[in-house]
Amino acid sequence: MKFTINRELLLTPLQQIVNVIEKRQTMPILANVLFQLEKNQLTLTGTDLEVQIVAKLALENEVEGSITVPARKLLDICRLLPSAAEIKFELIATKLKIQSGRSRFMVSTLIADEYPGFEMSAMDCQFVMPSSQLKKALDKTTFCMANQDIRYYLNGIMLSIFNQQLKLVGSDGHRLSIYEDSIAQETGIELRVIIPRKGVLELARLLEEDQEVQVELSRNNIRVVIDNLIFSAKLVDSKYPDFSKVFEQKFYSSIHVQKQLLKEALTRVAILSNEKFRGVEFVIDGNNLQISTNNPEHEEADEEISIEYQGQPLSIAFNSQYILDAISNLDSELAVLTIAENSSCCFIEEPSEQKYKFIVMPMRL
Secondary structure, rough: OEEEEEEEHHHHHHHHHOOOOOOOOOOHHHHHHEEEEEEOOOEEEOOOOEEEEEEEEEEEOEEEEEEEEHHHHHHHHHHHHOOOEEEEEEEEEEEEEEEEEOOOEEEEOOOOHHHOOOOOOOOOHHHHHHHHHHHHHHHHHHOOOOOOOOOOHHEEEEEEEEEOOEEEEEOOHHHHHHHHEEOOOOOOOOEEEEHHHHHHHHHHHOOOOOOOOEEEOOOOOEEEEEEEEEEEEEEOOOOOOHHHHHHHOEEEEEEEEEEEHHHHHHHHHHHHHOOOOOOEEEEEEEOOOEEEEOOOOEEEEEEEEEOOOOOOOOEEEEEEHHHHHHHHOOOOEEEEEEOOOOOOOOOEEEOOOOOEEEEEEOOOO
């Protein structure tokens, strides 16, 4: 194997691939990136067997071959070379010679035949959508995902396709975010899957530029084609909890409040909240919302803000960070809070846009 490539052409896909490679591997070869050069196309592959990224780069007049190279060492070498440098790669016995200008490196390799394959099942459906639309849906739900929860199905995002209707749901058991939108293309299929946490985070990272992406789904895998990159992930083999009953209850009148006003007041009051539980109490009476808290050191804070509310007086307590996360993700200047009559939950949404809903469970102070 022998080829020459510009540093800028190689660096970006290499950085994206290294993100999925775990620092500690059970198999040494998984710390490597797979190079495959065939028919003037260089294919780079990195995986942890749960998530995989493949990048395809066009090259000319090169000697074909395949090998695996330590991913992070290779990235550090390329990153520290001068901008726009030409890098020459040549496989000599079991070492990869990397040369650029007056710099020369001999890097250990492992043979490509030992690189594990990524299990993929036949795709049941595929559709095309703007990357900005998919990224927005992920951004509105990702922050609610659980992290290393024993209920492993919560450590990810539920993605549902019903013909042209797209729905993403994230929850850690204490709060839940729902994002619904429609896609231009009719899929003619009904499918509900759970994308694992690492897959969600890596996919969101890849969707930086605004372009068309192709999404392919099966019962076991998701694959997203982004220009010359192919992202694949194994899906969580479980069923997402049914959260529909949360809508089937009676609610108090909606509370309308300026988002920025609520955000600033909450941030100030939360300074003196219990550091572990971050609890604050909302006391709502007429057009007045009082936010208060205290902590084990017997310190207190409270603040009052104006709201629009026509229901009966009520009080309820929340984790302040959950409320802040929700209102920070609203695009409108006005936040609408709707509390269940049995105080089991609070809906947070925008007054006109119904694509995004956030639900937070109360807490006891």
